[in-house]
Amino acid sequence: MVHASLSGTGAAPETVRDALLDALGPGGTLVVPAFTPENSDTSRAHQQLIEGLDERAVRAFRATMPPYDPDTTPCPTMGALAECVRTTPGAVRSAHPQTSLAGLGPRAPELLDGHHPHCHLGERSPLARLYEADARILLLRVGFEVCSALHLAEYRTTPPPPRRTYRCVVGKRGNWVEYEDAALDDSDFAAVGERLPSDLLMRREWSGRPVTQFRMRRVVDDAVRQMSCETRRLA
Template sequence: MPLPWTRPVLAGQLQDLGLERGDAVLVHAALRQVGPILGGPDALIDAFTDVLGPEGTLLGYCDWQAEEDAFADPALRPHVPPFDPERSRSIRDNGAFPELLRTTPGARRSGNPGASCAALGGQADWFTADHALDYGYGTQSPLGKLVEAGGKTLMLGAPLDTMTLLHHAEHLARFPDKPVKRFEVPLLINGATRWRWCEEFDTANAPPGLPEDYFATVVRDYLATGAGQTGRVGNADCVLVAAPEILAFAVHWLEQHYRTVGN
């Protein structure tokens, strides 16, 4: 294969993997795994839009680069930059792809700071509108809408334990004593900073008794059923799954394994 990778070749690989025109796909990308790209990461985003077409939508999980250490410091709190969907940077822990997508012309970003997603394409406005500030990984979120739309999730060289859609499964799964956290966030509202208390299930930690990287086990168990597609984009090993199917699998997996752990 040619090096560096070109936009048409990457588009062909995405199609071979199973992406189709009109799809909505949430992408987690480790860009270094792809290898050199002619035109850089922007050419990869262009390859996605070539495959998805104007009616398709490309999504990335942003979170935000919060200055949380300053939130409780009386001297610093008045100077903490508020969350602004149009300007606040994506968290660095998620790699460069979400921020590159967020800053692509035409992209939108949802309004829940920690659960925020960027979207580019035909349904970008719908995916990012009305993101709940409480329980932001629930049904009123880009994750919930991805399932509603029959979308897909692509791990493009990214570790399987970073599949954000499974936080939606944690929200939906029924098991006792789900850890809940309450926290304050500064929001930019009408040009001013407003602090708001928020509440959500604790997505920073695995449910009691499960390892922190259990998402990877869920994905591997799902793939072992014969579902999903694997392949390569550039040099990156990839996994593509249907959002509704892996969500249902993960909810059942969580409920069954939590019962096992608890007994």
């Protein structure tokens, strides 16, 4: 699973995609986040977009929000590589209307199938199956603040995270759906990454920014321990 920022590298996303697939080999599968906060009026991205608008303008903006369609909805906030993978012929995309993942390779259908529409990134999401497979994660010129695997750790903390309401627009008819799930919070992910044991991480650099690779399972387990300790201290 790759999170990437290609800005400033001069590398085309197709070139990076092909290099990653070559490194994985014919039996490997490449997965990227294909999140779509743009179709939700409860997302942080939406709140930023409507900041300063009056009630009438907010209603007008909401009426024009594009519904999620897994076959066509782009994922612009996830970066050029994620959108490149999503649009590559043969790519598979999970079904969640806000936090889908996209993949290429022989295990993509198996890993991305069954993403429950009321579970962002927990036990009924592809992240749980990637954990079971002990997938490698590559942070390509980005830090742990965007590492989606740590959201799986959030679901597994003791006590579990609080829950909140999410809402988004889906389907060709533009139906609004509302559901409850864990209140996800990535504000401490960078700090969690800093505290990980160094022997879990392989660090390099590309085009002036850090690159980090690691196995998912041990990092998620350590993050669960960290987040559970933090929760107990704050309680």
